[in-house]
Amino acid sequence: MVGHGDGVLFGLPDDPPLPDEQDRSVRKIAEKPPLPGEDVALEDVFEWFLNQDPDGTRFASVLRESLDQVLDGPRTMRFRYSELRKTEKTHVGTIVEINLGKEFDLADGEQMDYRIAGHDVDCKYSMVLGGWELPLESLGHLVLLTWADDDASRWAAGLWRVDPGHLGRGAGNRDLKRKMVKSGRGHIHWLWRDARLDENLLLHLPSPIVSKIFAPRSGQQRINELFRLVQRRIIRRDVVLTVAQQKDGPRRARMAREAKYLGGEGILVLGHYEWDVTVAKTLGLPVPRSGEWVSARVAPADDESPQTFYAEGHWWRLAEPDEWVSAAPKVPRSRSLSDAD
């Protein structure tokens, strides 16, 4: 028998996730869709995106990956925008433009970034909703306006035909861009607005937890701390690589569940495998997708119930916050549900 993990000291790991955190779907809004005949080209592009990405998951993952790419956590251990170099900070928009082009296999536009459904479309990103800066050459053209905010874990994407009447009147900044003014916002045709962005986990953890995770010198020990202190929450591959600081980070995550590490403390670490996903669903945990993990402390259950699973001769349930528990059952090798690692 082993005592519970350190995590409960912080009241964190054993708190059940907020309902909002469990809801992993993107909210599709299509707010203010273009009126038929109002702007045929805009309508075409609007429809095209909704067909290509009916639930917004492709947009959501491009935006998440773009932010992760600039932070470059797996090589640099960074997870805050403020830690970026000057050259990197100005660079997020370009990365978003490039990655959307790749994800949707968009051809080059004649004058703008892309050619979509036969129309030229430029792409602009802003970290601040409404902060888009439009270059002079985009006047009268369609733009795909994107926003992703790592602090708020929210994103949006909409279409607008650039109208000088809604751009700042100043001489613009040095490279001749003009900022959209507030009156323009009401004219954006939103594909998705206030949609949920996969969270930048390390950014949102209390700083004593982050310090504890990064304290050990060995990558395996840091990964153990991560899954010990952050339970019942999805941990993405990028977080694992940022904490592990080594190429075989995912292997460290798989090892964390072993009896000599977290298994001995009653903690399961579940990945995108057949057995793991079934157990996560049964226990009511967020379900790991490809390249994701979730950990939780479990205890033997007295009886079978809808939220118990059977392993090693008896039933198991989630452990209570202050409960003393035995070692967790061994996670059997089961079929991987993806080729992510």
Add this chain to the structure above:
Amino acid sequence: MVGHGDGVLFGLPDDPPLPDEQDRSVRKIAEKPPLPGEDVALEDVFEWFLNQDPDGTRFASVLRESLDQVLDGPRTMRFRYSELRKTEKTHVGTIVEINLGKEFDLADGEQMDYRIAGHDVDCKYSMVLGGWELPLESLGHLVLLTWADDDASRWAAGLWRVDPGHLGRGAGNRDLKRKMVKSGRGHIHWLWRDARLDENLLLHLPSPIVSKIFAPRSGQQRINELFRLVQRRIIRRDVVLTVAQQKDGPRRARMAREAKYLGGEGILVLGHYEWDVTVAKTLGLPVPRSGEWVSARVAPADDESPQTFYAEGHWWRLAEPDEWVSAAPKVPRSRSLSDAD
């Protein structure tokens, strides 16, 4: 006994490498070093870089990695600049700036990109030697001018204090940059010039070879073709990932040597392992560094010589172009010389 590989049809794999290809060192030139007292700040930065990177290998690898990063071959199968999207083409310079900042852990400058040895330094990249465009705000400041040309497999880096007398006199392009004119070039203090860039292998192979490599549907078969058709030349990890189009590309490279694949055709595939490196040196092949491989067809030798190695009961040498050979000896597992994969 198995016949020789297809490669000899193209006269490629069994051609010995050119002496130039064997020389993997960067040529350190430090041409036109600053005269003492001429420009103390420039001198400081010049010395700083030579101390940090005495043989230029750090610069060389940042430039190689930056070009690879933009091409993004492992995800897109691309290896030609012309295949990039419009948004990506304008983006190489930013990537070089960012990656140099990371590699040399450079602090942000006050007005320019970097602060180096107490001085503000901007960074500019051009694909064309001499094609640098300087923004107005860099006038009078130090710039690190970089060049890397994938066609020529050459790179350069030098320092210059931006002098309006050597910038084009026109109004500049729209974002107010002015191009350096030819008279400026003589004033660059070169840290390295005409240095050797690790080659973009796929770019330099004859197109029938490239077509043959990419023809098979399975990643393992494409990797086999790669090592069959491109022998005695260094194959970098990025090339393997581009050809394999899967995350476990390096494992495909290790498997290519097995008897059922290339081993049965007499072809060795050597990586950055103790045994492999020893054999590569003995045979006079280019020696794989971390994350690199080299393949070569071998045959039993009648006698020991300086260019033979001993395995499975007898001596082995490089095979002649038209020789019929037996299966290659099994490459034993030996100590990895890096943690690259």
